[in-house]
Amino acid sequence: MKYAIVDIETTGGYGRRHRITEVAAVAHDGREVLGTFQTLVNPDCEIPGYITGLTGIDQSMVQDAPYFEDIAEELYTFLEDKIFVAHNVNFDYQFIRSEFERVGRSFDRPKLCTVRLSRKIFPGLKSYSLGRICEHKNIEIKSRHRAFGDAEATAILFAKLIESDDNGVVQELLKRNSGEAFLPPNITKEQFLELPEDIGVYYFHDANGKVIYVGKAMNIRNRFKGHFSGAKKGKQGIKSQIHSVSYQLTGSEFLALLVEALEIKRHWPKYNRAQKVKGSPWGIYRYQDGAGYERFQVAKINRFAKPLLGFRSHHEAWSCLLEKIEKYQLCPKLCGVQKTPAACYDHQVGVCLGACCGQELPATYNARVQEWLGQIKQEKNRLLIREKGRNKDEQAAIYFEEGVLRAYGFVPDDVDFATDEEVIDSLEPVKPVSETSSILAQYLANNLMKKVSVLP
Numbered sequence: 051m052k053y054a055i056v057d058i059e060t061t062g063g064y065g066r067r068h069r070i071t072e073v074a075a076v077a078h079d080g081r082e083v084l085g086t087f088q089t090l091v092n093p094d095c096e097i098p099g100y101i102t103g104l105t106g107i108d109q110s111m112v113q114d115a116p117y118f119e120d121i122a123e124e125l126y127t128f129l130e131d132k133i134f135v136a137h138n139v140n141f142d143y144q145f146i147r148s149e150f151e152r153v154g155r156s157f158d159r160p161k162l163c164t165v166r167l168s169r170k171i172f173p174g175l176k177s178y179s180l181g182r183i184c185e186h187k188n189i190e191i192k193s194r195h196r197a198f199g200d201a202e203a204t205a206i207l208f209a210k211l212i213e214s215d216d217n218g219v220v221q222e223l224l225k226r227n228s229g230e231a232f233l234p235p236n237i238t239k240e241q242f243l244e245l246p247e248d249i250g251v252y253y254f255h256d257a258n259g260k261v262i263y264v265g266k267a268m269n270i271r272n273r274f275k276g277h278f279s280g281a282k283k284g285k286q287g288i289k290s291q292i293h294s295v296s297y298q299l300t301g302s303e304f305l306a307l308l309v310e311a312l313e314i315k316r317h318w319p320k321y322n323r324a325q326k327v328k329g330s331p332w333g334i335y336r337y338q339d340g341a342g343y344e345r346f347q348v349a350k351i352n353r354f355a356k357p358l359l360g361f362r363s364h365h366e367a368w369s370c371l372l373e374k375i376e377k378y379q380l381c382p383k384l385c386g387v388q389k390t391p392a393a394c395y396d397h398q399v400g401v402c403l404g405a406c407c408g409q410e411l412p413a414t415y416n417a418r419v420q421e422w423l424g425q426i427k428q429e430k431n432r433l434l435i436r437e438k439g440r441n442k443d444e445q446a447a448i449y450f451e452e453g454v455l456r457a458y459g460f461v462p463d464d465v466d467f468a469t470d471e472e473v474i475d476s477l478e479p480v481k482p483v484s485e486t487s488s489i490l491a492q493y494l495a496n497n498l499m500k501k502v503s504v505l506p
Contacts, residue, residue, distance in 0.1 A: 052133070053077070053080065053208065054075045054077055054078070054128065054133070055076040055204050056073070056074070056076075056134060056135065056136045056142050056201060057197045057198070057201035057204060058072060058074075058146070058197055059072040059105045060093075060145055061093050061096075062101070063141075065148035066148055068093075069094065069149075070118060070145055071091055071101075071105070071107050071112055072088075072089070072107060072196065072197040073088070073125065073146075073197055074089075074197035074202075075087045075201060076205040078135075078205055078209070080209065085128075086198070087125060088197060088201075090107070090111060090112050090115035091117070091118055091121065092113070092114075092117050094117060097109055105195045106196065118149045119152075119153045122149070122150060125146075126155060129157075129159065133159065133224065135162045135164060135204070135208055136161075136164065137165055137200070137204050139161045139162060139163035139164075139165075140161075140163070151268050156248075156269050158247065158269070158272055162220065164180075164211065167208075167211045167215075167220065168183055171214050180207075183207060184203050184206075187210060190203070234278065234289045235289075236293045236294075237292060237293075241295065242275075243271075245271040245295065246271065247269045247270070248269070248299050249267070249268050249269075249299065249300055250297050250299040250306055251264065251266050251267075251297065251300060251306055251309045252264070252265055252267060252295060252297040253296045253317075254288065254291075254292045254321070255295070256291050256292070257291075257293045259294070261319050263288060263319050263321040265310065266300075266307055268303060268306075277289075301438040301439045301440040301441075305458065308448065308458070308486050311483050312455070315481075331351055331362070332349070332351060332360070332361045332362070332363060333359060333360045333367060334347070334348055334367055334370065334371055335349055335355065335357050342412035342413075343381075343384055343405055343416065344384070344415070344416050345385070346358070346371060346384070346386060348367045348371060358423075359426065359491065360484070360487070362485060366488060370491070370492075371385055379401070379402070379418060380419065381396070381397070381402045381403075382394045382395070383402075384405055384406060384415075390406075393407040397409075426491075430452055430453050431505065432450070433502055433504060434447060434448070434502070435447070435448040435449075435450070436467055436501045437501065439460050439463065440460065442463065443462065443463050445460070445461060446459070446460055447459055447460070449474050449477055450490055453491070454482045454484065454486055454490075455483065456482065457474065457479045458477055459476060467503060
């Protein structure tokens, strides 16, 4: 049995949002090292100062380093046919899997956590952090908080764990993590393996064929497995009711999000509680103060005032506003984010240009606000968006009116989108669902306009 002991350094704590700056892996057979892999990685984004303070990795160090897509094939081959091992394994695993997904590769490996192993094989320690365990076991970490130094030390720790494993803890954890032990009682291993490792929307059906849950996934098989790994409250109820799983592939995450929203409204599944919020209960409101500055605030939507934008939750509205503050250099105080009697905190550190204390004229500040309003207006136009298809021979066509999805479908890859109206006529109309509006807004905010045709 072969293992890959992995450690990474990153720009933050979330695999979907942050990026890898360094990766190291040690191939191991449980007794000795078989090979190593290590490299810095250009994350294609800024490295926060506090991360540099922790790891020592700064922008200049990764400037000429390879991007993840440059090392993906070599790393994939190195990790192939090995059990993925790490200290707090889910952290490293989610980043590696997310990076592979970004370059179009699915990644699914059995995994082991040396924290969990240590708790079972070396019980009674005050702390199970890598530094403390290595100190307790006299393992030298040659370069702490750097990928290879930590991976090398974890490999030595792993060998000691294997050597001391008299009760078969490693095999027991591997069995638990294989996924088979957590399959719903009415789903066979063969049914599970038939699920695709592709982007799309999936449906859980009860014994009568009724849809009881709708979800979207970058990798449908992995997401299905994730539903039943661990022991979260409430999982057993849905687990016992699933009798079959169906799916539809979408080719892109954007279309998967849209189809998920449509299907939840169409089927109203009993287990999609979070997404079954009626209407848009929260909004961003715009008004002008006495000094002439444009202001914004997040508030619940009521029948007496129409918001600039509507959202399903306070979190979505708040996140959108924070994103626009950063993108258009708006004042947090004028956007209702910071409650201060004088200038906002961002002005004190030189980020805000001083609209909150009269140092920036209303006309200058409002011009940046108008840029945002212009984007919102553009979202209300008729839009035809071209996205990846389900295979290399097709592309997806997604049509919006007034910011809401009206039709979508798949057309041959060689179809010319210059004949927009002909493409639209070939698409399947859908019942308008307001939630698709916020999904579109997020898509357009990511500077993906090269895929968008604005129609008269």
